Amino acid sequence: MNNAVFHRPQLAAEVVNLALGRNALGRAGAGVFLAGQRRIGKTTFLLQDLTPALQSEGVHVIYVDLWANKEVSPSELIANAIARDLAEAQGAVAKMAAAIKAVTIHGVSFDLQDVGRKAGASLADALKELQASLGKPIALIVDEAQHVAAEGKSMDVMFALKSARDTLNVDGKRKLLLIMSGSDRDKLLRLVNTPRAPFFGAQIHDLPALGREYSAHVAGRLVQAHPRLKISNEAMDAAFERFVRRPEPFEEAIGQAANPLAGPDADFHARLNFEADKYERKLDEEHEEVLEALSPLEAAVLRWVLEHGPGARLFTQNALTFYGQAVGRSVGAGSARDAVQALRNIEPPVLWKSDRGDYALENTDMLRWYRKRMDAGT
Ligand SMILES: Nc1ncnc2c1ncn2[C@@H]1O[C@H](COP(=O)(O)OP(=O)(O)OP(=O)(O)O)[C@@H](O)[C@H]1O
Ligand SMILES: [Mg+2]
Numbered sequence: 001m002n003n004a005v006f007h008r009p010q011l012a013a014e015v016v017n018l019a020l021g022r023n024a025l026g027r028a029g030a031g032v033f034l035a036g037q038r039r040i041g042k043t044t045f046l047l048q049d050l051t052p053a054l055q056s057e058g059v060h061v062i063y064v065d066l067w068a069n070k071e072v073s074p075s076e077l078i079a080n081a082i083a084r085d086l087a088e089a090q091g092a093v094a095k096m097a098a099a100i101k102a103v104t105i106h107g108v109s110f111d112l113q114d115v116g117r118k119a120g121a122s123l124a125d126a127l128k129e130l131q132a133s134l135g136k137p138i139a140l141i142v143d144e145a146q147h148v149a150a151e152g153k154s155m156d157v158m159f160a161l162k163s164a165r166d167t168l169n170v171d172g173k174r175k176l177l178l179i180m181s182g183s184d185r186d187k188l189l190r191l192v193n194t195p196r197a198p199f200f201g202a203q204i205h206d207l208p209a210l211g212r213e214y215s216a217h218v219a220g221r222l223v224q225a226h227p228r229l230k231i232s233n234e235a236m237d238a239a240f241e242r243f244v245r246r247p248e249p250f251e252e253a254i255g256q257a258a259n260p261l262a263g264p265d266a267d268f269h270a271r272l273n274f275e276a277d278k279y280e281r282k283l284d285e286e287h288e289e290v291l292e293a294l295s296p297l298e299a300a301v302l303r304w305v306l307e308h309g310p311g312a313r314l315f316t317q318n319a320l321t322f323y324g325q326a327v328g329r330s331v332g333a334g335s336a337r338d339a340v341q342a343l344r345n346i347e348p349p350v351l352w353k354s355d356r357g358d359y360a361l362e363n364t365d366m367l368r369w370y371r372k373r374m375d376a377g378t
Pocket of ligand 1: 004005006007036037038039040041042043044045183210246247248
């Protein structure tokens with residue numbers, strides 16, 4: 001099957017309303033933060049649904065992916081994207097974007113490379129200039145925004161964006177909309193959850209994974225391509241869930257299972273489930289690898305979380321005793337804290353800490369794996 005995008009206009013409209021402050025309750029003046037697990041379609045949603053929805057409201061959209069180029073620092077990526085659009089807006093007559101090497105900010109010309117680096121041409125200035133020359137609101141979408149939290153210096157760029165937003169959004173008019181997404185809720189939270197964080201007080205929303213409408217849509221396309229297959233929407237959605245609501249492996253497995261050479265049409269769902277088994281085994285191996293790379297104390301902490309579920313308290317006397325028994329020496333709160341920190345910092349992270357201060361698994365599929373292991377007695 002060709003992978004056509006399943007659009008979510010309703011969800012896009014809700015995010016647009018949030019960004020524009022149309023929801024009476026939302027404090028979106030602070031920016032919209034969207035979190036979602038790996039590979040569930042965050043970027044696709046931002047580019048294919050949210051961007052056109054914002055554009056149809058007359059908003060100029062700048063999209064930056066902080067993972068696009070790991071060689072370039074997040075602050076540079078953001079500065080370059082803004083500077084480029086500014087250069088284009090100013091050089092509309094010259095047309096050739098590639099030929100543009102300098103931008104003019106408040107009447108002073110700056111080398112494109114200097115925006116965001118030199119004190120004279122601040123990001124905030126560039127954004128204000130861009131907004132003025134376009135004459136419409138700007139939405140800056142920062143994908144994988146948590147990467148700024150990894151690098152101390154890059155946090156500065158977030159403060160610059162915040163200050164630009166505060167100066168542009170006066171008199172209740174929203175001229176600069178900040179929309180940030182990320183797959184690491186913990187690191188994303190670091191942008192909003194302490195008084196010293198750039199977007200203190202902003203809320204993080206979970207970007208919903210693709211649901212039944214999507215799996216039913218895929219089923220519909222499948223029936224069109226293979227009219228003889230008997231497909232149950234129920235079973236399709238259950239299978240999609242087993243692929244952790246990731247469209248890519250799900251659609252690939254459907255392609256395998258629907259292949260007329262693979263076996264009788266009547267066994268389509270059995271074959272799809274077989275593909276799901278394979279996928280789960282692959283995930284299991286990934287979890288095993290994560291576990292093997294942990295120190296004994298980190299592994300003990302992980303086990304405690306797996307057994308006590310979300311909201312597990314990690315530094316109680318009981319917990320410390322459990323860690324001590326696991327590693328064969330007494331464990332104090334200090335070294336337990338270090339282990340928790342290590343579990344939050346590894347890539348991809350194992351644990352995340354919510355703004356309420358409790359800890360949860362970053363990859364919720366890990367629990368499925370752990371229960372399976374326990375049932376098998378390993
Ligand atoms: N709405 C959709 N309809 C069909 N396929 C989709 C949809 N959303 C995502 N996909 C497919 O799923 C895969 C992952 O999508 P995408 O890159 O948008 O996810 P992501 O959450 O941004 O991933 P990452 O965590 O790597 O950043 C891609 O192959 C994409 O084509
Ligand atoms: Mg992405």
